[in-house]
Amino acid sequence: MIGIIVAMDKELELLLPLIDGLSEIAAGRFKFYCGGIGSREVVVMKCGIGKVNAALATQAMIDRFGPEFIMSTGVAGGAGGRAGILDVVVADRVVYGDVWCGPGTAWGEAAGCPLYLPAVTLGVSESDGVKIGLICSSDRFISTVEDVDFLRGNFPEVMAVDMESGAIAQTCYLADVPFASIRVVSDTPGAGDNIAQYDNFWSDAPKATFNIVKKVLEMS
Numbered sequence: 001m002i003g004i005i006v007a008m009d010k011e012l013e014l015l016l017p018l019i020d021g022l023s024e025i026a027a028g029r030f031k032f033y034c035g036g037i038g039s040r041e042v043v044v045m046k047c048g049i050g051k052v053n054a055a056l057a058t059q060a061m062i063d064r065f066g067p068e069f070i071m072s073t074g075v076a077g078g079a080g081g082r083a084g085i086l087d088v089v090v091a092d093r094v095v096y097g098d099v100w101c102g103p104g105t106a107w108g109e110a111a112g113c114p115l116y117l118p119a120v121t122l123g124v125s126e127s128d129g130v131k132i133g134l135i136c137s138s139d140r141f142i143s144t145v146e147d148v149d150f151l152r153g154n155f156p157e158v159m160a161v162d163m164e165s166g167a168i169a170q171t172c173y174l175a176d177v178p179f180a181s182i183r184v185v186s187d188t189p190g191a192g193d194n195i196a197q198y199d200n201f202w203s204d205a206p207k208a209t210f211n212i213v214k215k216v217l218e219m220s
Contacts, residue, residue: 001041001042001043001065001066001067001068002040002041002042002043002067002068002069002070002071002217003042003043003044003045003058003061003062003065003067003069003070003071004042004043004044004045004070004071004073004213005044005045005046005047005054005057005058005061005070005071005072005073005164005168006044006045006046006047006072006073006074007046007047007048007049007050007053007054007074007162007163007164008046008049008074009046011046011073011074011075011210012033012044012046014210015044015073015210015213016033016044018037018210018211018213018214019033019035019036019037019042019044020035020036020037021035021036022034022035023035027060027064028060030045030046030047030057030060030061031045031046032044032045032061032064032065033045037213037214037217037218038214038217038218039218040217040218042217043061043065043067045057045060045061047164047168049163049164050139050163050164050167051137051139051163051164051166051167052167053164054072054163054164054165054167054168054171055167055168055170055171058070058167058168058171058172059171059175062171062172062175062177067177068177068178069120069172069177069178069179069180070168070172070177070178070179070180071179071180071181071182071213072162072164072165072168072169072179072180072181072182072183073181073182073183073210073213074162074164074183074184075162075183075184075185075186076089076135076160076161076162076183076184076185076186077141077142077143077160077161077162077185077186077187077188078160078161078185078187078188079136079142079148079151079152079158079159079160079161079188080148080152080188081133081157081158081159082131082133082159083131083133083159083160083185084185084188085185085186085187085188086184086185087130087131087184087185088129088130088131088182088183088184088185088212089130089131089132089133089135089159089160089181089182089183089184089185090121090122090124090130090131090132090180090181090182090216091119091121091132091133091134091135091165091180091181091182091183092119092121092132092133092134093116093117093118093119093134093135094116094117094119094134094135094136094137094165094166094169094179094181095108095115095116095117095134095135095136095137095155095158095166096108096109096110096136096137096138096166097136097137097138097142097150097151097154097155097158097161098138098139098140107154108136108154108155110166110170112174113170113173113174114173116134117166117169117170117173117179118169118173118179119135119169119179119180119181120178120179120180121180122180122216122217122219123216123219124216124219128215128219129212130182130212131159133157133158133159133160134155134157134158134159135158135159135160135161135162135165135181135183136151136155136158136160136161136162136166137161137162137163137164137165137166137167137169138151138161138163138166139163140163141163142161148161160183160185162181162183165181165183168181169181180216182212182213182216184210184212
């Protein structure tokens, strides 16, 4: 079984139609949606926005279902690099943008973990129409050029920013569960009004964008 985690109802609504034989399981504060995508058995859940919600949800999924790997998916902000609006970014690693544990540690390094939390790319390459690179997670909505410049000052290769992948990756790392992140870019800070870009994304984005998840699962 493969675990898939999104943060918001809007993301869940785009993902659930891809699932065959859908059933729902309520467990505590979370709901799990089980079924199939292609030939793969999946369990999908909404974690809520932010790192604490993401970590709690990930551990709950691991404890109940023991998935062979967990994927974080949904939207992300652009970071002024090669990934523009509606591009799909597949993480090859994840880093925190708002963590510092004091002297002797690097900016972004969670205690007891590597600076760059590992992510599997599930056999896809940029020839499949995606961008592959670093995703940076912070407990804030990155909305200004100054925000992006700060992140790029620490991690020049950052391709996209979100609020959950880091915590999901860290929880998976500590539980020895492989992790993947596939995100579609909804807005780019500094490129016009990025709040309007984000709001318009939900009406402008084709639902087929999330079909990349189905494609990746069929390839993996």
